[in-house]
Amino acid sequence: MSSATMFSVYGRMTALPGRREELIALLHEGFRASSDGGLLTYTINTAPEDPDTVWLTQLWTDKEAHDATTRSEAVAAVTRRLPPLLAARPEGSYGHAVHVHGPTTA
Numbered sequence: 088m089s090s091a092t093m094f095s096v097y098g099r100m101t102a103l104p105g106r107r108e109e110l111i112a113l114l115h116e117g118f119r120a121s122s123d124g125g126l127l128t129y130t131i132n133t134a135p136e137d138p139d140t141v142w143l144t145q146l147w148t149d150k151e152a153h154d155a156t157t158r159s160e161a162v163a164a165v166t167r168r169l170p171p172l173l174a175a176r177p178e179g180s181y182g183h184a185v186h187v188h189g190p191t192t193a
Contacts, residue, residue, distance in 0.1 A: 093127070093187060094153050096145040098179030102172055107139055110172045114143065117165035124159065125152025128189075139174065146184060 102110040111131055118129050125148040132142040147153040156162055169177075 092149050093184035094147040094150040095182045095184050096143070096147070096153065096179060097182070098143040098177055100141045100143070100169075100177045101174045102139045102141065103174045104139060106172045107133070107141060110141055110169070113165060113168055113172065114141065117162055118145075120159070120161040120165060121156045124156035125149065126156065143179075146187065150181075 100110060100114075111133075114131055118126065118131075127146045127148060129143065129145045132144070134140065134142075145153075147156075157166075
């Protein structure tokens with residue numbers, strides 16, 4: 088698969104104080120619901136100096152797979168449960184993978 092067609096998503100979510108682990112668990116649940124729809128890999132990241140912020144990175148086969156999966160009822164059900172955990176509106180950006188390296192993409 089060419090990295091030229093891969094679609095990437097970068098995001099940041101800020102949890103309400105003390106709710107970061109709940110947010111991470113819910114995000115992980117959402118990504119598991121996405122696993123058969125073109126989601127190649129994802130990371131959920133935290134920083135020790137910012138205890139409420141969660142950073143996300145996703146790599147999809149293409150934009151169409153992302154769009155179809157995020158409109159699915161399984162993912163929508165998880166998404167509806169996010170707002171009570173958030174201190175602010177999620178922020179993010181979209182892009183196209185320029186270079187992907189890994190065991191099967193070298």
